[in-house]
Amino acid sequence: MTRAPQVKKSEVTRQHLLDTALALFRKRGFDATTMRDIAVASGLALGTAYYYFPSKDALLFAFYAANQVATEARVRSYPAGEPLRARLGRLFHDRIRDVAPNRTLLGALLPRQVNPGDPVSALSRESAEVRARAIALFEAAIAPEGMSIATRALAARALWVLHLAILAYLASDRSPAQRKSHRLVDDALDLAVPLLALAGTPAVTPLLAQVTAMLQRADLMTLARR
Amino acid sequence: MTRAPQVKKSEVTRQHLLDTALALFRKRGFDATTMRDIAVASGLALGTAYYYFPSKDALLFAFYAANQVATEARVRSYPAGEPLRARLGRLFHDRIRDVAPNRTLLGALLPRQVNPGDPVSALSRESAEVRARAIALFEAAIAPEGMSIATRALAARALWVLHLAILAYLASDRSPAQRKSHRLVDDALDLAVPLLALAGTPAVTPLLAQVTAMLQRADLMTLARR
DNA sequence: GTCTATAACATGATAGAC
DNA sequence: GTCTATCATGTTATAGAC
Known part of the structure; x- marks a missing residue:
């Protein structure tokens, strides 16, 4: 048997269809x-494409989710105990490398982030889970810095927004x-990391x-739950 | 005769078509x-609508440009010599009031701001003029504060981006x-205006x-000229 | 449950006649 | 300038074959 x-x-x-x-x-x-x-190139009928993906946007969304998973896998292999700057740099640069091959897709995906009513948006109900996991990556990256919970939540969201801005760029x-995107990451982190350190001090509370x-x-x- | x-x-x-x-x-x-x-409601043929507006987006863009003109007219009637906070508040709140009746249009217009290749985007070549005039409004608003030229240019762009974010909201x-948008404006200005004052000091140069x-x-x- | 073939619909956009 | 006809494409629907 x-x-x-x-x-x-x-x-x-x-x-096969997604690929x-x-x-x-x-x-x-x-x-x-x-x-x-897409149907022709897949050797399938149009109806079949719609059987698996109810809309063209669904293909976009599938890419988005798959990409988040890929980045998470990378992050799990990061060495522990790195200083904050190195850790964030790794995360941002890797994210660019993961996304870059499908750079043109970003042009279709990113504009729609702005509208929370759009299911494809990272701000939508539909993508709440993916979004929460993306923010969690940044929370984990800054966790060892020992800020208060409130500060960490704020900082993680700020980094997530920065990362969306970098992707838009x-x-x-x-x-x-x-090269320019990678350079922008370095420049932005040169600014942001000292500010993060500052955010841990009581003066700015x-x-x-x-x-x-x-x-x-x-x-x-x-x-995380709008 | x-x-x-x-x-x-x-x-x-x-x-008539635009209205x-x-x-x-x-x-x-x-x-x-x-x-x-739109064609039927205007009493015209579909082709005629396209004769005047080469795309549906062109109607969006026409709204965008007309709105900028309306805000500029308002600003010209502002009293002189107001403190910075009051002046910026007036500008932001008025902008919201100008746009609010066509609020749903923002949902179509704003996502496309993200892609500089999109002609409708405020970052595009096509809208360079409208954008330059929008930024000029903020430059004029902060001009009396006596910052350096570089600082003023930076601050004006920051305020313009803030204003786009408010419109997205x-x-x-x-x-x-x-009410929430107006509240957000006040909260954001409570934060931004002291920072602007700080930006004028040599310490942060x-x-x-x-x-x-x-x-x-x-x-x-x-x-202004990408 | 998976897939095909085919038609049809809605709508943004275009071509060409008048 | 204005119209009608037509196209292209996202999407839906139908009627089945395996």
């Missing part, structure tokens, strides 16, 4: 690639090997409390 | 309003009379130079 296959046939087809779609997106851009193109960065109060009134601290 | 009409017929038709479109956008939202809806703000250098390397200071 032969063993049942480890992966379901449907999972193979789904992955084909990503390859086409990379080659021709998101908008220029039609669902019919990356989306239109045409410099070879995305009132200021941080003011910022937190503002964000809470605006419902912007509850990102 | 009768006088030739002051305004060309084509200009009347164009304005009709904005009314529909307000009532049903941008996405839910089709070009056919406004786009999904469903509180009555947009090196920090500002560092920020400026970063933005210049990333081509982000040349916003």
